[in-house]
Amino acid sequence: MDGLLASTLVYGLVSSATLLLTALGFSLTFGLSGVANFAHGGLYLLSGFTAWMLMKAGLPFLAAAGLTVVLVGVLGALLYRVVIMPVRGIVLAEVISTFAVGVAIIEFFRWKGFTTYDYALPELVEGSVEILGVSVDWQRLLIVGIALALTLGLWAFTHWTKIGLALRGMSQDEYTALSVGIESDWAAMLSLALGSALAAVAAVVLLPLGIISINSGYDALLVALAVTVLGGLESTAGMIAGSLILGFAVTLTGNYVGPRWGEVVYLGAIVVVLTFRPSGLLGSSKQLEERV
Amino acid sequence: MSGVPQGFRRERVDRGVAVRARDVFALSSNRDLAWLLLPRVVPLVLLLAFPLLGSRISGYGQTVMLNTLVVSLLALSWDLLASAGLVSLGQAFFFGLGGYVAGWLNARLGLPPALTIPIATVAGAAISTALLFPLLRLRGIYFGMITFALPLLLMRVVETTGVLGGTEGLSGLTPLPNRTLELYLVTIAALVTLLAFRRLATSDYGLLFQAIRDNDRAVIASGFDLQRRKAQVVFLAALPAAFAGAFVTHRYQFVGMPAFAMDYSTLPLTSAVIGGPGSFFGAMVGAFILVPLSELLREFGSLRVVVYSAMLLVFTIGLPEGLFRFAARKWTQLERLVPIEEAARER
Numbered sequence: 347m348d349g350l351l352a353s354t355l356v357y358g359l360v361s362s363a364t365l366l367l368t369a370l371g372f373s374l375t376f377g378l379s380g381v382a383n384f385a386h387g388g389l390y391l392l393s394g395f396t397a398w399m400l401m402k403a404g405l406p407f408l409a410a411a412g413l414t415v416v417l418v419g420v421l422g423a424l425l426y427r428v429v430i431m432p433v434r435g436i437v438l439a440e441v442i443s444t445f446a447v448g449v450a451i452i453e454f455f456r457w458k459g460f461t462t463y464d465y466a467l468p469e470l471v472e473g474s475v476e477i478l479g480v481s482v483d484w485q486r487l488l489i490v491g492i493a494l495a496l497t498l499g500l501w502a503f504t505h506w507t508k509i510g511l512a513l514r515g516m517s518q519d520e521y522t523a524l525s526v527g528i529e530s531d532w533a534a535m536l537s538l539a540l541g542s543a544l545a546a547v548a549a550v551v552l553l554p555l556g557i558i559s560i561n562s563g564y565d566a567l568l569v570a571l572a573v574t575v576l577g578g579l580e581s582t583a584g585m586i587a588g589s590l591i592l593g594f595a596v597t598l599t600g601n602y603v604g605p606r607w608g609e610v611v612y613l614g615a616i617v618v619v620l621t622f623r624p625s626g627l628l629g630s631s632k633q634l635e636e637r638v
Numbered sequence: 639m640s641g642v643p644q645g646f647r648r649e650r651v652d653r654g655v656a657v658r659a660r661d662v663f664a665l666s667s668n669r670d671l672a673w674l675l676l677p678r679v680v681p682l683v684l685l686l687a688f689p690l691l692g693s694r695i696s697g698y699g700q701t702v703m704l705n706t707l708v709v710s711l712l713a714l715s716w717d718l719l720a721s722a723g724l725v726s727l728g729q730a731f732f733f734g735l736g737g738y739v740a741g742w743l744n745a746r747l748g749l750p751p752a753l754t755i756p757i758a759t760v761a762g763a764a765i766s767t768a769l770l771f772p773l774l775r776l777r778g779i780y781f782g783m784i785t786f787a788l789p790l791l792l793m794r795v796v797e798t799t800g801v802l803g804g805t806e807g808l809s810g811l812t813p814l815p816n817r818t819l820e821l822y823l824v825t826i827a828a829l830v831t832l833l834a835f836r837r838l839a840t841s842d843y844g845l846l847f848q849a850i851r852d853n854d855r856a857v858i859a860s861g862f863d864l865q866r867r868k869a870q871v872v873f874l875a876a877l878p879a880a881f882a883g884a885f886v887t888h889r890y891q892f893v894g895m896p897a898f899a900m901d902y903s904t905l906p907l908t909s910a911v912i913g914g915p916g917s918f919f920g921a922m923v924g925a926f927i928l929v930p931l932s933e934l935l936r937e938f939g940s941l942r943v944v945v946y947s948a949m950l951l952v953f954t955i956g957l958p959e960g961l962f963r964f965a966a967r968k969w970t971q972l973e974r975l976v977p978i979e980e981a982a983r984e985r
Contacts, residue, residue: 382779432955438725441782443954450947456940571783606798613791621772
């Protein structure tokens, strides 16, 4: 097989999985409670630094990562109670207040000077392996595995467990869900906690690939928005399709046109898809009504 | 009643009339008129007189004033979009496009600022409307998402493709002749925008924009072309923002990737929220509070961003009507002393 083609295939898959993992938390919260958590990027960055600080305090990486996920999940629930609940239902205010929280978190770390090369998380597994003649490090394969496992796990959770079904019921028809005894605030708080915990998972898995840079917070939000808008909401298949398209498009252009062109593809892909399919690639008509 | 001199009584400025008609007062005297004119005329006179102070104000003070007015323009633009239900998280998009058009016209074609600024205002607004047009079908939160992403993505396009000077930007552009002219240009632009948007909001044409915000289905059902109306409001709102971009480009004699920076999105948004969305005056009041404040905090680096994010949060949750409406209400509820006529007659 052509080396370039193989590398496009492998790294396209890896970068798709990266996008998927980054967007998962945002998309889940949005799909389940209708809250666009613009603090997603802030929470992502916060998780990275929390894990780093816990490791400085002497915890092994796995323990630090696990604790981070729990802590950030609790923070997400708090975020709902303190910030979102007073303005629930006013879409504009929800967006603005979570956006403010996200920016505050990110800029706080910038102000505190968390900008040097010291801030990096260790890879969980060292070394690399050859697939189709392309060398990939284990960490990147781990990303693919975790992204897949989480996506499938969440699908099963929202389709087969009682809590998951309650959450989906709330997102489909709030009044009916209320009448069968599902509490709206409880469901939304849970979805925020889950989404934030997923942002933390993404952070501890993705950030070891490089240093923790402040702007990765904004990048994470941007990726989440792109994938979510592109794929269509509450549609797991749509999210996978969205991240595959973006991931492969970025890798393809990066490999064949020029390494720096990949980023430009985001813009093109979003505009083109939304022009022809405003509901996203696999969005349903109910979402179409909400969007258009 | 304590504190009230003999022969006087307290009376509220709006004397209970405002309970029935929100803004209409029975104007019985010049004094009543003065109470209403004072808060309108004083800021106007101060604004117009500021450039005349010339060198009595330090260069730094003038810079802060210019920045404030530029943010006011962007905040007014945000407010018009929001009044049509289009919540923009990326005012930098309009700002940057206006700036780049002016910069390109000046650097490549050599046009003077007297031409580039008007052309960039209109062309920048037209280009941003054209770019946003396919995305206008999105509403609510989705529009916010996409406007947040657009300036950041355009910044990357400029960075990676190297068009329009790439990371270097376009520099050495023609400066504006002098500071007084700069100040007047942007002051008048802000006032014209403010009054024009106020006028627009109450006209039949502008009411339709509010209808889009409140119930766009009803607008379609009434036989209006929703897409076209949305494009029109985006164009109108983009005008002052593109002007601000073109103006800043010539002022700094440079346009580059910073024109798409987040600051130009968050500052106007925060200004409009602090002042209170929907009144246009509020957007300006917010800018006049926020920008000087952020200048005071400049030495703390990005802590000031944290501070205004916190303000954004506090005002969104705690005072959603904004400072302007709050202050306006309190002003008409002030109590003044008036002589008691009967008492005066008996004496």
